[in-house]
Amino acid sequence: MARIWSTELGAYAGQPVELAGWLHRVRRLSQLSFLILRDGQGLAQVVVEDPAQVEQLAQLPAETVVRVRGQAVHVPAAPGGVEVHAPHVEVIALPVGPPPFDLFRPQLKAQLPTILDHAAVALRHPRRRALHLLAAASAAGYRQTLQAHGFVEIFTPKLVGSATEGGANVFAVDYLGRPAYLAQSPQLYKQIMVGVYERVFEIGPVFRAEPHDTPRHLNEFVSLDFEMGFIDDHTTVMAMLTAVLRGMLAAVQEQAEHALRLLDLVLPAVPAVIPQVHFLEAQRMIAEVTGEDLAGEPDLAPAHERWLGEWAQRTYGSDFLFVVGYPMAKRPFYTHPEPERPACSNSFDLLFRGLELVTGGQRLHRYADYLAALAAVGQSPEPLGGYLEAFAHGMPPHGGCALSLERWVARLVGAANIREAALFPRDLNRLSP
Amino acid sequence: MARIWSTELGAYAGQPVELAGWLHRVRRLSQLSFLILRDGQGLAQVVVEDPAQVEQLAQLPAETVVRVRGQAVHVPAAPGGVEVHAPHVEVIALPVGPPPFDLFRPQLKAQLPTILDHAAVALRHPRRRALHLLAAASAAGYRQTLQAHGFVEIFTPKLVGSATEGGANVFAVDYLGRPAYLAQSPQLYKQIMVGVYERVFEIGPVFRAEPHDTPRHLNEFVSLDFEMGFIDDHTTVMAMLTAVLRGMLAAVQEQAEHALRLLDLVLPAVPAVIPQVHFLEAQRMIAEVTGEDLAGEPDLAPAHERWLGEWAQRTYGSDFLFVVGYPMAKRPFYTHPEPERPACSNSFDLLFRGLELVTGGQRLHRYADYLAALAAVGQSPEPLGGYLEAFAHGMPPHGGCALSLERWVARLVGAANIREAALFPRDLNRLSP
Numbered sequence: 017m018a019r020i021w022s023t024e025l026g027a028y029a030g031q032p033v034e035l036a037g038w039l040h041r042v043r044r045l046s047q048l049s050f051l052i053l054r055d056g057q058g059l060a061q062v063v064v065e066d067p068a069q070v071e072q073l074a075q076l077p078a079e080t081v082v083r084v085r086g087q088a089v090h091v092p093a094a095p096g097g098v099e100v101h102a103p104h105v106e107v108i109a110l111p112v113g114p115p116p117f118d119l120f121r122p123q124l125k126a127q128l129p130t131i132l133d134h135a136a137v138a139l140r141h142p143r144r145r146a147l148h149l150l151a152a153a154s155a156a157g158y159r160q161t162l163q164a165h166g167f168v169e170i171f172t173p174k175l176v177g178s179a180t181e182g183g184a185n186v187f188a189v190d191y192l193g194r195p196a197y198l199a200q201s202p203q204l205y206k207q208i209m210v211g212v213y214e215r216v217f218e219i220g221p222v223f224r225a226e227p228h229d230t231p232r233h234l235n236e237f238v239s240l241d242f243e244m245g246f247i248d249d250h251t252t253v254m255a256m257l258t259a260v261l262r263g264m265l266a267a268v269q270e271q272a273e274h275a276l277r278l279l280d281l282v283l284p285a286v287p288a289v290i291p292q293v294h295f296l297e298a299q300r301m302i303a304e305v306t307g308e309d310l311a312g313e314p315d316l317a318p319a320h321e322r323w324l325g326e327w328a329q330r331t332y333g334s335d336f337l338f339v340v341g342y343p344m345a346k347r348p349f350y351t352h353p354e355p356e357r358p359a360c361s362n363s364f365d366l367l368f369r370g371l372e373l374v375t376g377g378q379r380l381h382r383y384a385d386y387l388a389a390l391a392a393v394g395q396s397p398e399p400l401g402g403y404l405e406a407f408a409h410g411m412p413p414h415g416g417c418a419l420s421l422e423r424w425v426a427r428l429v430g431a432a433n434i435r436e437a438a439l440f441p442r443d444l445n446r447l448s449p
Numbered sequence: 450m451a452r453i454w455s456t457e458l459g460a461y462a463g464q465p466v467e468l469a470g471w472l473h474r475v476r477r478l479s480q481l482s483f484l485i486l487r488d489g490q491g492l493a494q495v496v497v498e499d500p501a502q503v504e505q506l507a508q509l510p511a512e513t514v515v516r517v518r519g520q521a522v523h524v525p526a527a528p529g530g531v532e533v534h535a536p537h538v539e540v541i542a543l544p545v546g547p548p549p550f551d552l553f554r555p556q557l558k559a560q561l562p563t564i565l566d567h568a569a570v571a572l573r574h575p576r577r578r579a580l581h582l583l584a585a586a587s588a589a590g591y592r593q594t595l596q597a598h599g600f601v602e603i604f605t606p607k608l609v610g611s612a613t614e615g616g617a618n619v620f621a622v623d624y625l626g627r628p629a630y631l632a633q634s635p636q637l638y639k640q641i642m643v644g645v646y647e648r649v650f651e652i653g654p655v656f657r658a659e660p661h662d663t664p665r666h667l668n669e670f671v672s673l674d675f676e677m678g679f680i681d682d683h684t685t686v687m688a689m690l691t692a693v694l695r696g697m698l699a700a701v702q703e704q705a706e707h708a709l710r711l712l713d714l715v716l717p718a719v720p721a722v723i724p725q726v727h728f729l730e731a732q733r734m735i736a737e738v739t740g741e742d743l744a745g746e747p748d749l750a751p752a753h754e755r756w757l758g759e760w761a762q763r764t765y766g767s768d769f770l771f772v773v774g775y776p777m778a779k780r781p782f783y784t785h786p787e788p789e790r791p792a793c794s795n796s797f798d799l800l801f802r803g804l805e806l807v808t809g810g811q812r813l814h815r816y817a818d819y820l821a822a823l824a825a826v827g828q829s830p831e832p833l834g835g836y837l838e839a840f841a842h843g844m845p846p847h848g849g850c851a852l853s854l855e856r857w858v859a860r861l862v863g864a865a866n867i868r869e870a871a872l873f874p875r876d877l878n879r880l881s882p
Contacts, residue, residue: 019679021599036679038644038843056647056678057599079843111843112816136839139645148645152602166454166490169585171671171854173873174607174654175620175631177880187608188623189631192660192668196880198608198622205873208882211471212572212581214489220653221607227625235625238604245489246452246469383545402882406569410471410512410544421604440606440638447610447629449641449835 017085022053022060023274025098029090033100035060036108038140039080041120042073049073051103052120053084058274059142061099062086073105078119079137081109128433135440135449146275148439150268151238151425153275155219157267158240158419161260167215167242172205174198174221178399187225198223201418204403206243207350207379210414211406217242219421229444231433232318232371234422236442243416249352250362250378253415254290254338257366257374261336262286264424279429284335284369291328292338295360298324314346318371325370337367349389352378352415362415368427376417383407450518455486455493456707458531462523466533468493469541471573472513474553475506482506484536485553486517491707492575494532495519506538511552512570514542561866568873568882579708581872583701584671584858586708588652590700591673591852594693600648600675605638607631607654611832620658631656634851637836639676640783640812643847644839650675652854662877664866665751665804667855669875676849682785683795683811686848687723687771690799690807694769695719697857712862717768717802724761725771728793731757747779751804758803770800782822785811785848795848801860809850816840 017034025033037055049070051062062084064070076082086103116134117126119141124131131138138144159169179186179197187198202218209216222239242260247253265283268276276283293301299310302320316324316339328337341360344353354360363377380386386407390397397404426437435441440449450467458466470488482503484495495517497503509515519536549567550559552574557564564571571577592602612619612630620631635651642649655672675693680686698716701709709716726734732743735753749757749772761770774793777786785795796810813819819840823830830837859870868874873882 036845056601056645077843081843081845108845109814109843112841115842133835134838136641136644136835137842139642145645148603149601151604155602155604156596163589168489168582169588170581170872171584171588171654173669173871173875175656175669175875175880190621191880192658192877194880208569209572209872211569212489212578221604223608225625236606236608381542399881402566402569405567405882408545409548409570410510410514410542412469412514412541438606439603439642442606442608444625447608447624447627448832449838 022055022058025060025088026096028088029098031088032085033088034083034085035100036083037081039076039078039082041078042076044070044074051084051105053082054140054142059095061094062103063099063101064103076107077111077114079111079115080107082107128435132435132441132446139439142278146278147425147429147437149272149275150428151421151437153268153271154264154424155240155421156271157264158219158260159217160267161263162217162242165215165256165259167217167244168213170206170209170216170218171220172202172218174223185225187223200224201239202241203350206241206416207414208403208406210243210245211411214245227444232423234434234438234441234443237438238421240419240421241416243414245412245414247378247413247415249413250340250364250376250415253376253378253417254364257376257417258286258290281429286336287332287334290336290338290366291332291334292340293324295339295341295343298339301327314343321367321372322370325367328367335369338364339367340364347377349393349395350379350386352380368424371423371427373423373427374417374419376415378413378415381407381411381413455488455491458493458521459529461521462531464521465518466521467516467518468533469516470514472509472511472515474511475509477503477507484517484538486515487573492528494527495536496532496534497536509540510544510547512544512548513540515540561868565868565874565879572872575711579711580858580862580870582705582708583861584854584870586701586704587697587857588673588854589704590697591652591693592650593700594696595650595675598648598689598692600650601646603639603642603649603651604653605635605651607656618658620656633657634672635674636783639674639849640847641836641839643676643678644844647678660877665856667867667871667874667876670871671854673852673854674849676847678845678847680811680846680848682846683773683797683809683848686809686811686850687797690809690850691719691723714862719769720765720767723769723771723799724765724767725773726757728772728774728776731772734760747776754800754805755803758800761800768802771797772800773797780810782826782828783812783819785813804856804860806856806860807850807852809848811846811848814840814844814846
């Protein structure tokens with residue numbers, strides 16, 4: 017007999033079945049008992065009536081790996097409408113003791129650091145398992161949408177020869193006796209690849225040596241990056257991003273439907289056109305409401321982003337808001353200025369429920385502009401030679417953006433801490449498991 | 450007028466069109482001239498008849514970014530059957546000089562180190578561009594096949610707290626003042642995740658601090674990993690891998706058809722059942738032929754793998770060959786022994802045209818077995834606590850394998866050097882671009 021998934025049980029009513037998985041729970045009632053089996057996809061209810069067998073199963077620790085053969089029976093009151101009767105239970109692997117917390121409870125009863133310390137067990141909890149399925153489905157939707165628009169997937173190196181983009185927040189590596197660094201983003205490589213395929217994307221890890229200990233930062237996260245050529249300006253990128261967000265949500269709805277139900281989650285709607293506000297106008301509104309003097313401030317504070325999120329919800333009924341035109345002063349050297357107002361940039365942030373989710377914009381594309389921009393920030397063009405060569409040999413107007421997968425998932429489920437959205441988060445204090 | 454791709458030109462005969470891309474070449478003939486335009490997807494032929502315009506275009510360096518508006522005309526002799534007449538050519542970006550090599554020649558006329566130094570331009574060559582499309586399509590086929598078999602995509606950390614798997618060939622990172630390492634593989638994490646989803650896969654970078662300078666090694670490469678639970682033994686993994694290879698080749702055939710034609714490539718066939726040979730039997734055959742004394746040798750030399758590849762081709766007409774039962778001595782601590790012959794292992798290598806492409810096998814799944822295995826190699830279980838916890842709390846028999854994307858592509862196209870199959874390879878001497 018071939019093993020079936022717990023989620024397939026509904027199709028087998030009236031037939032003998034074989035299931036396998038983990039002993040999620042034994043519930044002893046007076047007349048009969050239930051063995052709840054958890055496999056890689058869901059839960060199945062197994063009815064045990066023989067008192068001797070109940071006694072035997074009750075001795076097994078939770079998370080015992082078992083194989084169950086029995087009869088699938090249609091029972092309207094059972095979860096999913098079908099349960100297993102007259103089971104034969106075989107133990108495949110016996111735990112050395114009880115798990116550090118009860119996995120059968122609706123929520124894990126432990127503090128986040130404890131949950132993360134015991135990730136190998138905690139991730140088995142149905143809610144945590146469901147949450148991480150949202151990440152897989154989102155990544156799939158991101159890819160599908162971009163591939164449908166002619167984007168090519170690329171794999172660029174994470175070990176780089178020079179700390180090119182920021183300087184301070186980069187991890188140093190001993191590279192066979194030479195200094196190397198971990199890539200903070202695939203930015204420079206994806207721009208080079210616009211010269212090759214015009215439209216490229218990458219899903220991969222990026223590294224930030226920021227000694228912050230906040231609920232919003234990770235030192236390693238999964239970055240979803242795309243970059244495209246022959247754009248009008250940053251608004252072409254914003255339109256593509258809007259399509260991508262819609263594709264990500266559609267994939268989550270389709271591929272993680274069961275997880276959404278388990279998490280009791282309703283996905284946000286992406287408006288046909290996501291509302292946008294200029295950075296200077298956003299500052300003006302916030303100053304007017306709060307009385308703060310924001311003149312000359314080159315960025316928005318988290319509280320300002322929250323206010324804008326509420327404003328977008330109130331004004332447009334939208335969970336999403338583009339803020340465009342950030343001051344050049346705070347944007348990286350490759351940023352393209354606004355043609356009419358060169359202190360501002362052809363860039364954007366996308367706020368999702370009042371938190372920055374995506375950063376993007378138009379990049380410089382002329383070689384001379386790069387030399388000038390680097391000179392302006394006092395950076396030598398020399399270590400960037402292999403990157404600047406792309407611009408020396410013809411690059412079209414182009415732009416792109418980057419989205420953190422963990423921040424997206426955390427915001428989607430309303431997690432208070434981004435660490436909940438990483439399988440094995442890396443932070444100031446955490447390097448294992 | 451909306452811009453179209455060069456590959457769409459065939460559908461526009463008789464209509465005005467707008468193309469954009471790079472000036473790939475200007476061919477001056479006596480009566481008329483051709484401008485060959487390269488965009489992200491292909492090439493288009495533009496006919497220029499006006500002598501003044503020909504003169505003007507001939508002044509433009511190769512790789513000038515241009516927009517071309519003209520009339521699409523059906524001409525049987527043109528590549529693809531349609532070319533552009535009466536063009537208006539607008540320069541979008543002017544290179545600062547000619548490219549380091551001619552991109553219009555069938556092959557790049559330069560040595561590999563020069564090609565890699567100038568990757569930003571060299572990758573624009575149609576053949577190199579086609580080669581890297583095979584990587585994207587292969588990765589897509591890998592994912593599609595595994596997702597269809599219920600595998601969940603995971604993203605595991607590349608910064609790890611202890612050098613767990615080998616020791617010597619691991620890169621050290623300064624992690625905010627603490628020592629950390631770059632993951633040599635997602636092995637330990639994907640095993641943990643078998644306890645969560647049973648079937649998982651990851652496509653991501655791995656890092657090997659091997660000071661080798663060979664045509665077969667990279668210090669960073671893309672690893673395609675999967676791991677699955679409730680297997681019989683390593684043969685369950687081998688059967689899944691066979692399906693995955695078939696899916697990868699189907700995706701390449703479907704998604705990179707144009708690239709295959711350009712590279713003049715015929716894909717290998719995957720036999721219904723890939724032939725296999727036991728390690729000891731392979732040694733016996735090789736010893737018989739070569740007269741070498743291989744008794745006690747724990748691994749196969751590259752020459753042995755080549756011999757076996759030829760043998761598989763000769764005997765079974767297969768480009769693929771499984772070698773099973775490698776000695777435990779050379780396999781990592783988590784390897785499951787052969788039940789009947791515990792000096793050998795339930796492991797395999799897949800040879801593709803005489804080169805090791807995939808390594809995999811069954812892993813230990815009992816906690817006590819891990820403690821014994823670590824003790825046997827003199828390794829402390831302490832730094833592996835977060836990994837061993839998975840086995841302490843119930844793990845089914847499981848196994849998986851890992852495939853290097855660059856090695857796969859290199860072997861597929863018959864590249865002499867694996868560096869050709871990485872966009873921006875990392876080796877003993879190369880950290881940029």
